[in-house]
Amino acid sequence: xxxxxxxxxxxxxxxxxxxxxxxxxxxxxxxxxxxxxxxxxxxxxxxxxxxxxxxxxxxxxxxxxxxxxxxxxxxxxxxxxxxxxxxxxxxxxxxxxxxxxxxxxxxxxxxxxxxxxxxxxxxxxxxxxxxxxxxxxxxxxxxxxxxxxxxxxxxxxxxxxxxxxxxxxxxxxxxxxxxxxxxxxxxxxxxxxxxxxxxxxxxxxxxxxxxxxxxxxxxxxxxxxxxxxxxxxxxxxxxxxxxxxxxxxxxxxxxxxxxxxxxxxxxxxxxxxxxxxxxxxxxxxxxxxxxxxxxxxxxxxxxxxxxxxxxxxxxxxxxxxxxxxxxxxxxxxxxxxxxxxxxxxxxxxxxxxxxxxxxxxxxxxxxxxxxxxxxxxxxxxxxxxxxxxxxxxxxxxxxxxxxxxxxxxxxxxxxxxxxxxxxxxxxxxxxxxx
Amino acid sequence: xxxxxxxxxxxxxxxxxxxxxxxxxxxxxxxxxxxxxxxxxxxxxxxxxxxxxxxxxxxxxxxxxxxxxxxxxxxxxx
Numbered sequence: 252x253x254x255x256x257x258x259x260x261x262x263x264x265x266x267x268x269x270x271x272x273x274x275x276x277x278x279x280x281x282x283x284x285x286x287x288x289x290x291x292x293x294x295x296x297x298x299x300x301x302x303x304x305x306x307x308x309x310x311x312x313x314x315x316x317x318x319x320x321x322x323x324x325x326x327x328x329x330x331x332x333x334x335x336x337x338x339x340x341x342x343x344x345x346x347x348x349x350x351x352x353x354x355x356x357x358x359x360x361x362x363x364x365x366x367x368x369x370x371x372x373x374x375x376x377x378x379x380x381x382x383x384x385x386x387x388x389x390x391x392x393x394x395x396x397x398x399x400x401x402x403x404x405x406x407x408x409x410x411x412x413x414x415x416x417x418x419x420x421x422x423x424x425x426x427x428x429x430x431x432x433x434x435x436x437x438x439x440x441x442x443x444x445x446x447x448x449x450x451x452x453x454x455x456x457x458x459x460x461x462x463x464x465x466x467x468x469x470x471x472x473x474x475x476x477x478x479x480x481x482x483x484x485x486x487x488x489x490x491x492x493x494x495x496x497x498x499x500x501x502x503x504x505x506x507x508x509x510x511x512x513x514x515x516x517x518x519x520x521x522x523x524x525x526x527x528x529x530x531x532x533x534x535x536x537x538x539x540x541x542x543x544x545x546x547x548x549x550x551x552x553x554x555x556x557x558x559x560x561x562x563x564x565x566x567x568x569x570x571x572x573x574x575x576x577x578x579x580x581x582x583x584x585x586x587x588x589x590x591x592x593x594x595x596x597x598x599x600x601x602x603x604x605x606x607x608x609x610x611x612x613x614x615x616x617x618x619x620x621x622x623x624x625x626x627x628x629x630x631x632x633x634x635x636x637x638x639x640x641x642x643x644x645x646x647x648x649x650x651x652x653x654x655x656x657x658x659x660x661x662x663x664x665x666x667x668x669x670x671x672x673x674x675x676x677x678x679x680x681x682x683x684x685x
Numbered sequence: 686x687x688x689x690x691x692x693x694x695x696x697x698x699x700x701x702x703x704x705x706x707x708x709x710x711x712x713x714x715x716x717x718x719x720x721x722x723x724x725x726x727x728x729x730x731x732x733x734x735x736x737x738x739x740x741x742x743x744x745x746x747x748x749x750x751x752x753x754x755x756x757x758x759x760x761x762x763x
Contacts, residue, residue, distance in 0.1 A: 336702035337723065399732060403725035 273450040279523040280360025280511040282352035286322035298636035299657040303488035318480040320487040322504030322612030343382035344464035348507035349414035360511040373426030373454040374415040377441035379616025380465040382409030426454040434671030438619025443532035460620035462507035492640040493576035493606035494648040501577040504612030508620035528684040531562025537674030548589030554676035567597040570662040576606025605653040609639040619669035626667040710751030
């Protein structure tokens with residue numbers, strides 16, 4: 252570890268410093284759908300209560316799969332969000348989630364879009380997988396009925412950027428329209444890239460986040476084949492065990508979160524309630540392996556360090572880390588090492604770390620957005636949800652992962668981590684706005 | 686109205702999720718709010734439901750409810 256610190260320390264110092272020329276970016280509203288609630292308040296309350304959203308799969312018959320549990324969104328009805336009944340059959344579920352969350356975000360921010368210059372309002376909503384549900388259905392139709400049986404809506408339903416497209420069409424947002432797809436780092440990167448779009452002056456407001464709904468037989472089989480999933484089928488609520496000695500992989504989830512990011516002066520001028528400042532964003536690559544994390548955690552460490560530099564914060568200014576914490580044996584160790592390396596003594600004393608995935612599973616591309624939303628709620632309220640199922644910590648995982656019970660204290664700044672297949676790492680930092 | 690004509694109208698109502706119970710044959714699909722994708726999807730559903738084949742040169746001419754009824758009735762009579 253010493254070698255790595257010596258080796259890579261100069262890299263962390265390199266590069267241009269944040270400049271005053273960059274504009275400050277704040278969060279003024281959030282919409283969220285998760286396995287623990289179809290809005291942010293319900294989701295956050297259930298996380299604080301330590302409830303699990305993981306249950307036997309209901310979407311399809313999973314009885315011949317090795318993993319038969321998942322964290323599904325339940326009770327979601329797109330009809331109230333649809334402008335026309337036809338919209339339901341023209342959008343895959345991930346895009347429906349994105350539209351619903353964008354709607355909630357705009358409402359919670361009190362954005363009166365008709366009063367804004369909408370060429371200065373953009374969208375960046377990512378998805379890791381895209382419209383896999385429609386792909387699987389239409390593949391079946393191709394096999395059964397031949398090419399003439401395939402739907403004209405296939406392409407505009409599965410393309411990942413259609414979440415951003417639908418939201419722009421719905422609200423008439425003519426600013427930058429982007430899509431990020433970096434596997435499980437998607438949500439964090441989508442929010443970070445949207446923030447940069449505002450910071451560099453290309454938009455004043457961005458609807459940013461990610462959406463995923465891909466609990467399908469194909470994806471479940473693929474993750475199972477790569478041996479990444481928990482098979483604790485008989486105890487769904489205890490299956491996702493980040494940092495625990497008995498962890499055996501992640502549990503697939505679905506959901507979405509979209510937040511309103513706004514240039515600081517723009518938000519103030521319209522008298523918006525500012526929930527938090529998006530203070531830092533860091534990115535890196537492991538450059539190591541397509542699925543396995545680099546075991547020293549160097550890549551994750553560099554993303555966290557970059558975010559701290561951009562935020563101009565020292566590591567001990569961070570009170571809480573919402574960990575990527577998937578509960579895969581290798582992933583948790585690499586993150587644990589990265590956190591130790593970034594935070595040093597602070598990691599062993601005051602830093603609280605917890606994993607939302609212990610309760611909502613792994614929302615894949617949506618994980619980063621939902622966990623950023625959760626982190627912002629922690630910052631605002633001072634309440635930090637526990638890491639559930641942490642009964643016997645991995646011998647190497649000896650930091651404060653907030654086991655069992657939620658906690659409360661005043662938080663100055665919070666960090667949210669996401670790491671994806673392909674070795675991509677991303678970190679966001681939020682702090683109180685002053 | 687023949688039974689087939691009623692079925693075709695119902696297919697259009699269902700596919701386009703229209704809030705009405707009957708259709709005027711003179712109504713165009715664009716008047717009913719259908720865009721080009723809706724129309725393509727409607728043609729696919731005609732082919733699947735009524736066992737007809739709608740070649741591209743005929744598809745261009747199916748602009749109204751009446752056009753569709755005439756085409757399908759005549760194609761099935763052959």
